Amino acid sequence: MHETEVKGILSPQNGINIYRGCTHGCIYCDSRSKCYQMKHDFEDIEVKLNAPKLLEDALRRKRKKCMIGTGAMSDPYIHLEEKLGNTRKCIELIDSYGFGLAIQTKSARILRDLDLLKKINEKTKCVVQMTLTTYDEALCKIIEPNVSTTRERFEVLRIMRDSGIPTVVWISPILPFINDTEENIQGILHYCVEAKVRGIICFGMGLTLREGNREYFYKKLDERLPGMKDRYMEDYGYAYQLPSANNSKLMNMMKRICKANNISCDIEQVFNYLHEFEEKKRHEQLMLPGLE
Numbered sequence: 013m014h015e016t017e018v019k020g021i022l023s024p025q026n027g028i029n030i031y032r033g034c035t036h037g038c039i040y041c042d043s044r045s046k047c048y049q050m051k052h053d054f055e056d057i058e059v060k061l062n063a064p065k066l067l068e069d070a071l072r073r074k075r076k077k078c079m080i081g082t083g084a085m086s087d088p089y090i091h092l093e094e095k096l097g098n099t100r101k102c103i104e105l106i107d108s109y110g111f112g113l114a115i116q117t118k119s120a121r122i123l124r125d126l127d128l129l130k131k132i133n134e135k136t137k138c139v140v141q142m143t144l145t146t147y148d149e150a151l152c153k154i155i156e157p158n159v160s161t162t163r164e165r166f167e168v169l170r171i172m173r174d175s176g177i178p179t180v181v182w183i184s185p186i187l188p189f190i191n192d193t194e195e196n197i198q199g200i201l202h203y204c205v206e207a208k209v210r211g212i213i214c215f216g217m218g219l220t221l222r223e224g225n226r227e228y229f230y231k232k233l234d235e236r237l238p239g240m241k242d243r244y245m246e247d248y249g250y251a252y253q254l255p256s257a258n259n260s261k262l263m264n265m266m267k268r269i270c271k272a273n274n275i276s277c278d279i280e281q282v283f284n285y286l287h288e289f290e291e292k293k294r295h296e297q298l299m300l301p302g303l304e
Contacts, residue, residue: 083116147199185219
């Protein structure tokens with residue numbers, strides 16, 4: 013890790029990234045892409061020393077309450093968070109200033125802050141977003157080696173359900189020839205149904221590869237799934253979009269299961285829900301808008 017002071021923390025879309033870089037080791041991570049102009053090794057975490065102060069200044073100046081998002085580019089619960097606690101400091105500020113929170117992670121470390129998430133959700137709205145890609149635990153450890161397993165993330169979703177905290181699941185990315193199977197998607201959706209998630213975000217079955225993350229992805233395929241890189245190169249080469257041949261079948265299955273279980277998989281609807289600030293809890297919030 014290395015420490016730095018930054019000039020700003022809150023984006024125009026009201027998002028924050030408390031750290032820069034990640035140690036979860038997911039082989040497909042888009043945040044490794046060169047287009048994001050990271051000037052240090054991805055695992056050399058940039059710790060923004062003044063992040064809490066900048067966030068407090070920004071929240072104090074805001075005339076209108078809103079949802080604050082985090083986790084889009086860098087997971088707020090990387091390993092260093094156990095020691096540093098910067099994510100918790102920022103959540104404490106979001107709570108104390110009366111803002112809502114939409115937080116995305118792959119880590120069960122979020123349970124440490126369950127008390128704060130409950131407090132925010134009682135006053136406004138807190139939405140926990142969890143990425144699930146691989147139902148098989150052994151395969152999960154291959155493609156997402158240093159993070160909570162899918163089963164552990166499912167347990168987080170169940171705890172959030174029991175705590176009255178709404179959840180959204182990202183099913184992304186789905187890797188061709190690796191986890192783009194009916195069995196895998198059915199397993200993930202079974203977890204979603206049991207955890208009573210509010211919505212699912214899935215842009216399609218497949219993944220995208222840009223310069224930077226493409227090289228890392230292919231390197232890890234060689235190391236962990238011998239022969240798989242050759243199959244990718246034969247079918248996709250250096251393409252940006254790598255759609256699964258099973259896309260239509262799997263997407264139709266997902267939509268059918270979501271409809272049967274009152275889970276929204278309309279991306280625009282789910283994103284609107286994530287950004288919609290609510291001053292206080294409403295009985296109607298038991299469902300996503302449009303699903304009552």
